[in-house]
Amino acid sequence: MKKVLLVGAAVTTVIFGGVTIAWASTDNQEAITAEQALKTAFAQADGFIEEVDLSFEEDDHYYEVEIESRTGEYEFQVDASTGKLLKSQDRTKEDAEEYDDTHYPNKPANLTSFTEYSTVVEQVDTNGLTFHLEKDNPGSRIMFLVNGDKEKQYKIIYKKEEHFLKIIDLMENDQVYSGFIS
Template sequence: MKKNIFIGAVITAAVSGAAVAGASNDQANEGHKEISAYQALQTAFTHVEGFVKEVELSFEGDENHYEVEIESSADEYEFHVDAASGEVVWQDSSTTSEEDDRDEADDSSLTEIENAASFEEYETISNQLSTENLTFFMGTDNSGNRVMFLLDENGEKRYKTIFVKYNSYLKIIDLDGGREVYYGKLK
């Protein structure tokens, strides 16, 4: 009988201790709440405006941070935003004109799309643009996104489309001047 009481007392003490430890951990972590990917993106937007290329949670050692990539008309930016504090811990930028030069020099790697109408974003693209004299070429098609270029009859890139597959957002960019033609979620 003594043994059962003692075990019961140990279990009660262990549960009570865990509750106290849990409460003190909650109090200790109260100032270190993790931020969401959306909050990390908003932090990056306080530094630069542009088009979001990627937001990814990265685990390195004991530290977690969001890698946020944003493309503006002139530069590409990468930010590392601490997942606990929400502060920018690292940032870098590169000129997109260098990438544009590589894209134009590497047009041979683009593949003409025979049946662009089979893609779910095609209807929205054709509603936004006069595609009659344009030819669709594939830039990228992976599990995350599809990037297409629309070339005119002279083989010049006129438009770039970026379709994000997981949330069905489409962006159409006029490459002559860099203006956004369309940005929205497909229905």
């Protein structure tokens, strides 16, 4: 059984100020809260919360916490009973090994046709940055603006049905833009 927590973007400097948590189930028997699990993960890495899941496997239950920062992407497992860190994984190294370092993967060919493109270039100086398409499905599109050293500078999240765009400056851990576009 797996409970999913929906978490809004937050930065460790504003710990949990913008976090919204919704339980998919009400049979909560955990000794620690999701906020406590996040504190444990943030002790290991700073950044934005990507996802928090509560997982059950036989007698064990733990929080899976994903954090993204300007320096990398991290996954943590935090014991839901004790709050102790069970496992940590730096996905940045794994991702770098998957790709040939002569180019950045997934550069969109039809970038200027994306609904959010004009708003992004109005809000962000894209000179010297490359668009990287992370995810594109019927509901949403996620892209990163990457510098010449292949470091993620901005995260762009576009909810297609709502026409809602969010741009996050990963270097400053700050939101650049959040709003509806046409």
